[in-house]
Amino acid sequence: xxxxLDGKLISQKVKDEITNEVILYREKGxxxxxxxxxxxxxxxxxxxxxxxxxxxxxxxxxxSLEYLLTEDAKQEELDFLIDTLNSDDTVDGILVQLPLPKHxxxxxxxxxxxxxxxxxxxxxxxxxxxxxxxPLFLPCxxxxxxxxxxxxxxxISGKECVIVGRSNIVGKPMSxxxxxxxxxxxxxxxRTRDLGEVTRRADILVVAIGVAKKITGDxxxxxxxxxxxxxxxxxxxxxxDTDFISCESKASYITPVPGGVGPMTIAMLLQNTLTAYKIxxxx
Ligand code: NAP
Numbered sequence: 621x622x623x624x625l626d627g628k629l630i631s632q633k634v635k636d637e638i639t640n641e642v643i644l645y646r647e648k649g650x651x652x653x654x655x656x657x658x659x660x661x662x663x664x665x666x667x668x669x670x671x672x673x674x675x676x677x678x679x680x681x682x683x684s685l686e687y688l689l690t691e692d693a694k695q696e697e698l699d700f701l702i703d704t705l706n707s708d709d710t711v712d713g714i715l716v717q718l719p720l721p722k723h724x725x726x727x728x729x730x731x732x733x734x735x736x737x738x739x740x741x742x743x744x745x746x747x748x749x750x751x752x753x754x755p756l757f758l759p760c761x762x763x764x765x766x767x768x769x770x771x772x773x774x775x776i777s778g779k780e781c782v783i784v785g786r787s788n789i790v791g792k793p794m795s796x797x798x799x800x801x802x803x804x805x806x807x808x809x810x811r812t813r814d815l816g817e818v819t820r821r822a823d824i825l826v827v828a829i830g831v832a833k834k835i836t837g838d839x840x841x842x843x844x845x846x847x848x849x850x851x852x853x854x855x856x857x858x859x860x861d862t863d864f865i866s867c868e869s870k871a872s873y874i875t876p877v878p879g880g881v882g883p884m885t886i887a888m889l890l891q892n893t894l895t896a897y898k899i900x901x902x903x
Contacts, residue, residue, distance in 0.1 A: 621868060621869060622846070622867070622868045622869075622870075622871035622872055622873055622874040623772070623872065623873050623874075624873075624874065624875070624876055625768050625769075625772055625845075625847065625873050625874065625875045625880060626876075626879065626880075627764070627768060627875060627876075627879055627880040627881055627882065627883045627884045628879045628883050630767065630768055630771045630884065630887075631764075631883035631884050631886065631887035633771070634767065634884075634887040634888075634890070634891060635676070635679060635680050635887055635890065638680045638887075638890050638891065638894055639679070639680045639681055641894065642680060642681040642682070642894070643681065645901075645903075646681070650901060651710065652681055652682055652683045653681075653682045653683070653712050653713075653893050653894055653896070653897035654682060654683040654684075654685065654710055654711050654712050654713070654893075654897075655673070655677050655682055655683070655684055655685070655711075655712065655713040655714075655715065655739065655889075655893045656685040656686075656687065656705050656708075656711045656713065656714050656715070657670050657673055657674065657684070657685070657686050657687070657715045657717060658687045658689065658698070658701060658702075658705075658714070658715070658716045658717065659686070659687070659688050659689070659717045660689040660690075660691070660693050660698065660716075660717075660720050660721060660724065661689070661690070661691035661693075661720070661721045662691055663717075663719070666717045666718075666719075669717060670686065670717050672886060673715070673886060673889065674686060676886045676887075676889075676890060677890065677893070680890055682890070682893060683710075685711065687701055687705075689701070691721055692721075693721075693724070695723075695724055695725060695728075698716075698720075698724060698729060699728075699729075699732060702714065702716070702729065702732045702733055703732070705737070706732075706733065706734045706737065709900070711737065712737065712739075712893055712896040712897040712900050713737055713738075713739035713889075713892065713893040713896045713897075714733050714734070714737045714738070714739070715739055715740055715889070716729055716730070716733070730742045730743055730744075731743065731744065735756065736756070736896065736899055736900070737896055738756075738757065739757060739760075739889060739892040739893050739895075739896055740757075740759070740760065740789075740889070740892075741755070741756075741757040741758060741759040741760070741793075741892065742759070742788075742789070747788075747793075750793055750796055750797075751796060753800055756895075756899075757892045757895060757896070758793075758797070758888065758892070759789060759790075759793040760885045760886075760888040760889045760892065761789065761790050761794075761828075761849060761881060761884075761885045761888075762790060762793045762794040762796075762797050763797065763888045763891075764881055764884025764885045764887060764888045765794060765797075765826060765847050765849070765881060765884065766797050766798075766801070767884060767887075767888065768847070768875070768880075768881070768884055769824070769845070769847075772873060774824070774845055774873065776798060776801040776802065776803045776824065777801060777802040777803070778802060778803075778804070779803050779804065779823040779824050780803075780804050780806070780821050780822050780823045780824070781795075781798040781803035781804060781805045781806070781822065781823070781824045781825075781826070782805075782806045782807075782808065782818055782819055782821060782822035782824070782825050782826070783795050783798070783805065783806070783807050783808065783825075783826045783827075783828070784808045784809075784812075784815070784819065784825070784826070784827045784828065784829055784834075784835065784861070785807075785808075785809065785827065785828035785829045785830075785849070786807050786808075786809045787828065790828040790849055791807060791809075791826075791828050792807075794826055794828070795807050798824070798826075803824065806818060806821070806822075810829075815839065816838065816839040819835060819839045819840060820839060820840065820841050821841065822840070822841060822844055823841070823844060823845065824844070824845045824847070825840060825844050825845065825846050825847065826847045826849065827846070827847070827848050827849060827850060827860070827861040827862055828849035828850060828861065829850060829861050830850055830851075830852060830861065831850070831852070831861055832850070832852035832853075832854040832859050832860075832861065833854065833859060833860070833861070833862065833863040833864075834850075834861050834862070834863075835848075835861060835862040835863065835867065836862075836863045836866050836867070837863065837865075837866030837867050837869060837870050838866070840867055840870055840871060841870075842870055843870075843871070843872040844870070844871050844872065845871065845872055845873045845874075846862055846867050846871045846873070846874045846875070847874075847875050847880070847881065848860035848861055848862045848864075848874070848875050848876075848877050848880060848881065849861070849881045850862070850877065851877065851878075851882060858877060858878050859877055860875075860876075860877030860880070862874075864876065864877070
């Protein structure tokens with residue numbers, strides 16, 4: 621039976637570290653770190669994500685600013701808000717909750733955020749820095765996965781690492797972080813010919829596809845480490861991209877959904893906001 625990679629537990633550890641650091645800065649008379657979150661429209665899932673981010677900021681002693689724009693907000697309105705937040709010295713991190721309504725140009729919004737406040741690490745400059753191995757910020761979900769692996773002493777160097785999914789926010793940056801730790805990395809996607817044949821090679825398998833319970837026990841190797849990034853609804857319940865029951869009996873470690881990668885993603889967002897704060901305060 622696999623051991624659980626407990627994202628709830630480890631994310632709390634990260635939050636405690638951040639809280640303690642924030643207390644130290646306050647004792648020195650410095651201002652609190654501040655994250656500004658921008659939400660456009662009425663996407664229910666986005667509203668929940670924004671609420672969770674706000675609650676987490678407050679838990680660690682950050683100032684949390686929330687900007688709500690209506691579904692029909694114009695590009696100029698959003699651009700103006702980002703420019704204002706970019707030039708506000710009391711704002712350390714800016715996060716625009718994606719996806720945006722269809723009429724807005726997502727990439728141009730990402731490009732507009734100051735790279736030094738880009739706590740999601742989506743700006744081309746930050747993506748380039750990650751590619752070059754010289755990051756300012758690490759993308760939250762992949763770095764959350766890395767921290768989980770580290771906390772459970774899972775060695776990456778020389779291991780066969782297979783990632784299923786090649787999105788810009790999870791799969792691709794995940795591959796770079798694993799490569800940076802000397803893993804032998806393979807990336808699968810929807811055109812991969814025999815998915816099971818590749819996933820069965822993995823010592824460490826990271827799945828981020830958004831297809832409920834797609835990876836089943838027969839698709840993993842005995843004692844594999846299975847990290848499930850997926851967040852899906854199936855029959856009303858939250859579930860991942862792996863079939864937990866059949867994978868759990870074969871894997872050595874596995875993340876649950878919920879309670880695995882999700883809380884780590886938020887913890888890493890807080891970590892990035894603290895990093896941005898330290899850059900702005902010259903700490
Ligand atoms: P995405 O942008 O939709 O990308 C999905 C990727 O999976 C694509 O590369 C796609 O291949 C691949 N794919 C889809 N179906 C496949 C299949 N049957 N076999 C092999 N590959 C397949 O998704 P994402 O943003 O990376 O998110 C993936 C999942 O992670 C979602 O469930 C999302 O909700 C979740 N997520 C969770 C967190 C968290 O904090 N826990 C954070 C981000 C995302 P192609 O490129 O060929 O189309």
